[in-house]
Amino acid sequence: MKRILEFFGFSQSSNSAQERKLPMENMFCYQCEQAANGGCSKIGVCGKQPEVAALQDLLVYALKGIAFWADKARANDKKDAEIDRFMIDGLFATVTNVDFDAAAIEKLIRQAAALKDKAAALAGPIAVDIPQAAQWQPAATQGELILQGVQHGVKDPALDADVHSTQQILIYGMKGYAAYAHHALVIGLEEDEIYAFTHRALAATLDTSLGLMDYVNLCMECGRINLVTMQLLDKANTDSYGHPVPTPVNLGTKAGKAILVSGHDLRMLEELLKQTEGKGINIYTHGEMLPAHGYPELKKYNHLAGNFGGAWQDQAKEFANFPGAIIFNTNCIQKPAESYKDRLFTWGLVEWPDVPHIDGWDFSAVIDKAQDCEGFNDAPGKEILVGFGHNAVMSVADKVIEAVKAGDIRHFFLVGGCDGAKTGRNYYTEFAEKVPEDCVILTLACGKYRFNKLDFGDIGGIPRLLDIGQCNDAYSAIQIAVALAGAFDCDVNELPLSMILSWYEQKAVAILLTLLHLGIKNIKLGPTLPAFITPNVLNFLVENFNIGPITTAEQDLEQILG
Template structure:
C-alpha cells in the first residue's frame, strides 16, 4: 500500500505497511479501487451532461463514494466491497445513459472507451477486488511527480468537498453546478493530455465550488435548526443513561434526540458535534445535555470512561478498544469490522443498548462557550469595529482546523496562550480542543475566544472576514488578521483551497506540510500566496503582529 493523504503520513512521506489511521493494505487497496471506479463514473457522467443527460442517483453515489475514501471513514472491507459493486453498477448505468443520449443526438453509436477507469470491469470476489486496487494506487496516476502532486491536491480537495456536499444533500440541499464540477474535475484526473497548470486551475476552481457547498450546508443547518447563538455547554455528566454522538451530521443527531425524548437518556456530543448545542432547534431538547471528551484522537482514552452507547455519524473513528466495542455503533459512510452499522433513521438498537448500560456519574464540570457563527459575530459587529478603531482590539487570529495525535500540535495551545490580551481568537473544527477549555476573558464584553463551529463553518469565518474587510473598506489581506491552521485530512485541504481561491495570503499551516506537495508545487504556493509552515509560537506571533 501507499497512502500520503493525511497529515500523519508515516515518516512524512506515506504509509506503506499499515496506515497510521489504522487501515490495513486490504482496505487501502479497496479505497484505491473505489477512487479508480469513481473516475469511470465521472468520465461517462461528464460526457452525458454535455448531451443534457444525467442521473441524480449516480451523482449522489459519486459524492458518497468519495466521502468513503476520506481518512477515518470506512475501514470495513465487506462494506467497501459492497460499495464497489454499487460503484460498478453506477458506472454501467451512466454509461448506458450517455450512449443513449449520444445515439439520439448523432444517430450513431458512441465511440467505445476500451482503456482506463471507464473500461473497468469489477472482479467477482473480495480477493480480486483487492488485486485490482493494488494495480491502481496513487502513484499510478501520473509519472511526473509535480503533475501527480497537483492531481493529488485536486483529488483530496474533491474528497473534502464531497463530505460537505453529502451533509448538505442529507438536509435537502443540492446543486447542478456542483455535481457537474465533480464529474469534470475527477474525469480530468484520468486524462493524460492534461498538464500541471490544468490541475492547478481545477484545484482553484474546487476551492471556489467548495465555498458554494459550505454555503449550501450553512443554509441547510439554519433552515432546519435556526441560526447558532452563543451557548454555554456543560463538560461534565449527570446521573442518567447516556448516548455519545461523534461526527458532524446534525440531522442524525436531531433524529436521535426525537427518538430518545422522554426515555431517561441524555445525549452528549463529542468532537465536531460540540457546536450542535448552539442551534435553537436542537438545544430545545433538554436531554441534549453536554459535551464529553475532546478531539477525535483521544477517543481510545476517553470512551472507556463513558458507560453508555456511542455512535459515529461521520469520519473520525479509530480502532475501538474491547472495553467499549460492544456498545459502539456506526452510521452513514462510517464503518469498522465487527461494529454494528445502523442503516436508515431508526436508532432503536442504539437506544436499547443505552438503556442496558449503567448510568453516568453525577459529575458536573465547567462550561465552555460555542455558537459564534457569522450571524452572532456580525450581530455585534459595531462593537467589534469600534473596538478596533479605539485600539482595544489590535489583531484577530484564526487558529483552527483538524486536531491529531502526531507530536507538535501543542504549538497551537502555546500560540493561543501567548496571543496578547488585546487580540481576539477565532477558532473552529476540532483543533479548538487544544485550547477551548482555557480562560481568555473578554474585550469590552466580547469574548476573546470565539468558537465559530465545525470545520465546515469555515464558511462563517470567511463571512466574518469579508464583512470586516467591507466595514474597513479594505481587502481581507489588509485586515489585522492572521490565519494559522492545523490540518489532518481532506476537508482541511479543500478549505485551504477555498482560502487560496479568495486570494488570501500569508496563511501558516502545520504541524507539517502535506507529504503530497512536491518542492516545485510548494514553491508555486509560496510565490503566489506566501503559504508557509508554522515555526514557533513566539516567531509566528512576531511576524503576525509586525514586531
C-alpha cells in the same frame, strides 16, 4: 489470473480473511497528515488495513470511470440523480477515518461498476478514445478486487511528479467537499454545480493531454466549489435548526443513562434526540458535534446534556470512561478498544468490521444498549461557550468595528483546523496562550480542543475566544472576514487578521483550496506540510500565496505583530 492470485497468497475460489491478506509492501497512502515516512506502506497509522486501502484505491478508480461517462452525458444535457449522489458518497467513504470495512467498500465498488455502465448508456456512443477506467469491470471475488486495487493505487510513476501532486491535491479536495455535500443532502439540499464539477474534475485526471497548470486551475476551481458546498451546508443547517447563538456547554455530567454522539451530522443527532425524549437518557456530544449545542432547534432538547471528551484522537482513552452507548455518524472513528467496543455503533458511511451498523433512522438498538449500561452520576463541570457563527458575530459587528477603531482590539487570529495525535500540535495551545490580551482568537473544527477550555476573558464584552463551529463553518469565518473587510473598505489580506491553521485530512485540503481561490495570503500551516505536495508545487504556493509552515509560537507572533 490464477497464477497471479496464488503468488499473492489468494485462492481463486476462497474469500477468507487470511486469503485476503495483502503483502505489506503493496499499500501506499499519504492522504492525511499522520502518514508515516511520507506515506503508510505497511498499515495505515489510522488503522486502515492494506486490503481496505487497496479497495478504496479501486473505488476511486471506479469513480473516475463513472465521471468520464457522466461528464460526456452532461455535455448532451443528460444527467442522473443516482449517479450524482453516489459520486459524493463514494468519495466521502474514502476520506480518512470513515470506512474501514472491506465488505462495505466492496459493496460500493460493485455499485460503482453498475453505475458506470448506466452512465455509459446515458452518454451514448462517443468518438474519442476511452480510458481504461471507463472500461473497467469488477472481478468476481473480494480477493480479486483487492488485486485490482493494487494495480490502481495512488502511486503513478508514469506521471510527472508535479502533475501527480496537483492531481492528488485535486482529488483530496474533492473528497473534502464530498463530506460537506453529503451532510447537506442528508438534510435535503443539493446543488447540481457540485455534481457537474465532480464529474468534470475526476474525468480530467484521466486526460493525458492536460498539463500542470490545467490541474492547478482545477484545484483553484475545486476551492470555489467547496465554498459553494459549505454555503449549501450552512443553509441546510441554519434553515433546519436556526442560526447558532452563543451558548454555554457543560463539560460535566448529569445523572442518568447516556449516549455519546461523535461526528458532524446534525440531522442524525436530531433524530436521536427525538427518539430518546422522555426516556431518561441524556445525549452528549463529542468531537465535532460540540457546535450542535448552539443551534436553537437542537438546544431546545433538555436531554442534550453537554459535551464529553475532546478531539477524535483521544477517543480510545476517553470512551472507556463513558458508561453508555456510543455512536459515530461521520469520519473520525479509530480502532475500537475492547473496553467499549461492545457499546459502539456506526451510522451512515462510517463502518468498522464487527461493530454494529445502523442503517436508516431507527436508533432503538443504540437506545436499548444505553438503557443496559450504568449511566452517569450527577457531576456538573466547567462551562465553555459555543455558537459564534457568522450571524451571531455580525449581529454585534458595530461593536467589533468600534473596538478595532478605538484600538481596543489590535488583531484577530483564526487558530483552528484539524487536531491529531502527531507531535508538534502543542504549538497551537502555546500560540493561543501567548496571543496578547488585546487580540481576539477565532476558532473552528476540532483543533480548538487544544485550548478551548482555557479562560481568555473578554474585550469590552466581546469574548477573546470565539468558537465559530465545525470545520465546514470555515464558511462563517470567511463571511466574517469579508464583512469586516467591507466595513473597513479594504481587502481581506489588509485586515488585521492572520490565519494559523492545522490540517489533518481531506476536508482541510478543501478549505485551504477555498482560501486560495479567494486570494487569501500569508497563511501559516502545520504541524507538518502534506507529503503529497512536491517541492515545486510548494514553491508555487509560497510564491503566489506566501503560505509558510509554522515555526514557534513566539517567532510567528513576533513576525505577525511586529
